[in-house]
Amino acid sequence: MKKTILIYGFVVALLVVILKVLEYKYFVRNLSVEIYIGVVAVLFVSLGIWLGGKVNSGKLIHQDKELKSREINTEQVKELGISKRxxxxxxxxxxxxxxxxxxxxxxxxxSTVKTHSSNLFLKxxxxxxxxxxxxxxxxxxL
Amino acid sequence: MKKTILIYGFVVALLVVILKVLEYKYFVRNLSVEIYIGVVAVLFVSLGIWLGGKVNSGKLIHQDKELKSREINTEQVKELGISKRxxxxxxxxxxxxxxxxxxxxxxxxxSTVKTHSSNLFLKxxxxxxxxxxxxxxxxxxL
DNA sequence: TAAGAAATGGTACTAAAGTATGATTCATTT
DNA sequence: AAATGAATCATACTTTAGTACCATTTCTTA
Structure with missing residues (x-):
């Protein structure tokens, strides 16, 4: 996650530099404003999508799924009154x-297995x- | 997905308009270039993250996971010679x-269920x- | 259209699975 | 010490599951 933030900062800085350059060219060569805006939009939207992907898939989704399932486990067994055997x-x-x-x-x-499984089914x-x-x-x- | 694309187009159009307005103000009031760039960056990165979330969680990630398992799925079933029934x-x-x-x-x-399941077990x-x-x-x- | 796979069903049989009931042992708790 | 719950096992019985064979009917495809 720290790496992501660092890369984020770096990329933003890089884009700012690129913007400056474009800004300069704009004054010098009088480029079309539409092209300028388009480039800026594409660059930042790309960055955002990449960032969004990193943040969303890498963190939130995974941890949620694996932590919860292991905790409920033993508690549920006790609540149902299921013995070790x-x-x-x-x-x-x-x-x-x-x-x-x-x-x-x-x-x-x-015999014993049948008894256990039968009781298990009841529970x-x-x-x-x-x-x-x-x-x-x-x-x-399970 | 079509909705997402429409919203995307709409938001981009909106941002272009906002940019134009800012552009106008820039010439008129001579705002600081840094502020201008910052606003543009924040807006587009936000848009990108939002878009990235939509696209990634809604499409890429899910489809990847579900497509792969679904593909192996049917292929395996065919390889094993398991019929629809x-x-x-x-x-x-x-x-x-x-x-x-x-x-x-x-x-x-x-009877038929037994026949099917028996054949299934063989396969x-x-x-x-x-x-x-x-x-x-x-x-x-499964 | 003929061959072959897929789906369906029947009969008969064996093997598991599941239920009910009762009993014993052992460790824990009151 | 008495009560309780967990684990063990047995017997008897009913219900499902599973196998083996065979037969008929669709479909599909060569």
Whole structure:
């Protein structure tokens, strides 16, 4: 950002110099005022567009998106009353694993996985694992 | 976008008029050249930033992000040999719908939905719908 | 027009997923 | 110490999902 400001100052100074030169030529050669105005307009509008692009895309948009999503995460999980184990199951479900595979990964029985996922669906207020994935992403907990 | 261009033209015209007026005053009252240049610079840079914001956020950035993902999208789908109907089923699967619900939404039988999803899984090289969702997002086709 | 892909549907079967209920263990909290 | 919540597991059952095969009907394209 500091770099942008420096470059901005430099470019403005440069343009002022260019303007001065043009100003001088105007008096000497009596150039058409329209051309003069046109050049000035194009130069400054270009500068503005470039500046606007730097400022808008580089800062505002990005930071907003990434900060918010990570904060809501853990809070939402607690609010919904989702336990650690249930959350782990949720992660594996959304990674595409079957209940049996999840059981093996977590070293628990298929029964337990079903219990966890069933409770999870209640807390997420969904009926299927695919809905759970969808909702979890909507709620930013995945 | 047409509106933006119209407004742009209008504002430029307006500024030209303002410049003319200033030009006139300059000859009459012999204003300082520096002030004149400053006013011109500020006006056009402002216009440029405003324009830049419009153009960049409205077009370039968005279209870039959306066009790219949309292009890879359709190309990938074609490369995998996924048909329109299969893709529709994929979308509904990832939205969390059951096969029965998908059948109702597309006005086809449960049988057909199963056929489509089964073929889809072959093409995506997955075994389950949750894996299909995962892979589809990895491949940027969803 | 004939060949082939796409879409549709049926039957039958297997495999997962999901629900309901009850029970045990363990750690934490009151 | 008693109560509570989390994690574990089992059994039994219902519902979805998924596979395999086969068949018919559009479309599209060579």
């Amino acid at each position: 249930e959350f782990e199951v949720l992660e594996l479900i959304s990674a595409g694993y079957s209940n049996q595979e999840i059981a093996e990964k977590l070293f628990i029985s298929l 997420l207020d969904v009926k299927r694992r695919t809905q759970a994935i969808q909702k979890a992403k909507e709620l930013n907990i | 299969e893709f529709e089923v994929l979308e509904l699967i990832s939205a969390g719908y059951s096969n029965q619900e998908i059948a109702e939404k597309l006005f086809i039988s449960l 995506l090289d997955v075994k389950r719908r949750t894996q299909a969702i995962q892979k589809a997002k990895e491949l940027n086709i």
